[in-house]
Amino acid sequence: xxxxxxxxxxxxxxxxxxxxxxxxxxxxxxxxxxxxxxxxxxxxxxxxxxxxxxxxxxxxxxxxxxxxxxxxxxxxxxxxxxxxxxxxxxxxxxxxxxxxxxxxxxxxxxxxxxxxxxxxxxx
Amino acid sequence: xxxxxxxxxxxxxxxxxxxxxxxxxxxxxxxxxxxxxxxxxxxxxxxxxxxxxxxxxxxxxxxxxxxxxxxxxxxxxxxxxxxxxxxxxxxxxxxxxxxxxxxxxxxxxxxxxxxxxxxxxxxxxxxxxx
Numbered sequence: 001x002x003x004x005x006x007x008x009x010x011x012x013x014x015x016x017x018x019x020x021x022x023x024x025x026x027x028x029x030x031x032x033x034x035x036x037x038x039x040x041x042x043x044x045x046x047x048x049x050x051x052x053x054x055x056x057x058x059x060x061x062x063x064x065x066x067x068x069x070x071x072x073x074x075x076x077x078x079x080x081x082x083x084x085x086x087x088x089x090x091x092x093x094x095x096x097x098x099x100x101x102x103x104x105x106x107x108x109x110x111x112x113x114x115x116x117x118x119x120x121x122x123x
Numbered sequence: 124x125x126x127x128x129x130x131x132x133x134x135x136x137x138x139x140x141x142x143x144x145x146x147x148x149x150x151x152x153x154x155x156x157x158x159x160x161x162x163x164x165x166x167x168x169x170x171x172x173x174x175x176x177x178x179x180x181x182x183x184x185x186x187x188x189x190x191x192x193x194x195x196x197x198x199x200x201x202x203x204x205x206x207x208x209x210x211x212x213x214x215x216x217x218x219x220x221x222x223x224x225x226x227x228x229x230x231x232x233x234x235x236x237x238x239x240x241x242x243x244x245x246x247x248x249x250x251x252x253x
Contacts, residue, residue, distance in 0.1 A: 008243060023166065028203070032235040038243075119242040122250075 007080075008038035010117035013048035017066045018059045023051050026123030027069045034076035041080045042073070043113060046101065049087045054099040070100060084110060125157045127245040129238065130166035132253040134175065134183040140169055143251040144186055151194055153229055159197040160187065160242045162230075165253065167205045170198070170230040191229040199241075202232040 011030045015022035030040050044051060052068055058065040073081070081102035087103060088094070095104065114120045128147060132139030152175050162169050174184045191198050206215060209225060210234050216224040226232060242248045 009239065021164075025204075027135075027237055029238070033239045036236050036239060038239060119239070119248065121242070 006016075007041055007117050008041060008119060009033045010113055010120045011040060012043045012045055012120065014046045015123065016047045017052040017056060018063060022123045023048065023062075023066050024069070026121070027073075029121060029123070030075050030078055031069070031072065034078050037053060039118070040076075040078045040112065041082065041117065042078060043105075043110065044083045044087075044106055045110070046084065046087050047091075049083050049091060049093065052083060052098040052100060052102060053093065054097060056099075067099065073100070075094045082110070082113070087106045124151075124155045124246045125175060125244075126155055126157050127161065127241040127248045128157065129161050129163060129242075129248055129250045131164045132168060133165040133168040134174070135180075136165075137253050138165070139251040139253055140183050141181065144183065144190070146249065147190055147196070148249070151190075156192075157194060157196045158245055159199055159237075160190075161199045161201070161241060163204055163235075163238065163240050165181070165200045165208075166199050166251075167208055167210050170200045170205065170210055170226045172225050172227045172230075188229055198230045199233045199237050200226065200230050201235055201238070205232055 011026050013023055013026045017023050030042055034040050056065055056067045081100060082105045083102040085104040085106055128143055130140060130143045151157055151217040154155055157220055169187060171184055187198055190196055211219065211224050212226040213220060213224045215232060
């Protein structure tokens with residue numbers, strides 16, 4: 001999946017919505033970059049695919065949860081969402097379980113993504 | 124080459140902050156530029172003004188300050204990560220009604236937008252994480 005013009009930022013999200021602040025901070029970074037007019041791709045990998053599961057609530061530890069942030073992505077023009085196909089399968093998830101439309105991608109095409117972005121940040 | 128460092132680990136808990144500092148010193152010694160060190164997540168603890176390690180151990184906070192003084196490297200600390208962890212400069216301490224402050228120049232509290240900026244502007248952004 002190559003692009004003629006490299007996009008600015010690839011944010012790779014590898015953690016689920018609860019248990020650490022990684023997912024929230026990764027999404028915050030993506031929103032900030034988009035607010036500054038940067039083109040952003042989000043890639044949900046491994047446990048990170050569970051971020052997209054629909055109907056999530058805030059966590060019992062007082063976390064705000066990340067569903068509300070995910071709903072804001074469209075407003076920030078972050079519309080290129082990729083999700084690791086094999087991770088969806090591993091977690092028993094189908095596209096109908098996800099709260100946002102994301103493109104399921106193979107590991108082979110994931111391997112091509114970093115080269116088509118100017119900056120890659122992993123959370 | 125123009126470098127920037129992203130430091131995500133707390134000092135003293137693991138090797139990452141020490142390694143970042145040694146990497147910084149080495150690339151400067153080789154004639155490269157180090158524009159910015161960006162402190163994020165637990166890395167913000169590297170900016171703790173009141174850090175007082177035993178005298179026979181490296182003082183990482185002072186070491187970052189010395190690096191900045193000698194080479195003009197900006198020491199940028201993510202403000203959201205810092206405030207959550209009690210790391211406030213004089214201005215933020217006043218704004219939040221707190222006595223005392225825990226971050227001082229050359230460390231500066233700044234936003235995540237700066238991280239994106241330096242990542243896109245510098246030739247290399249090198250991450251040190253736990």
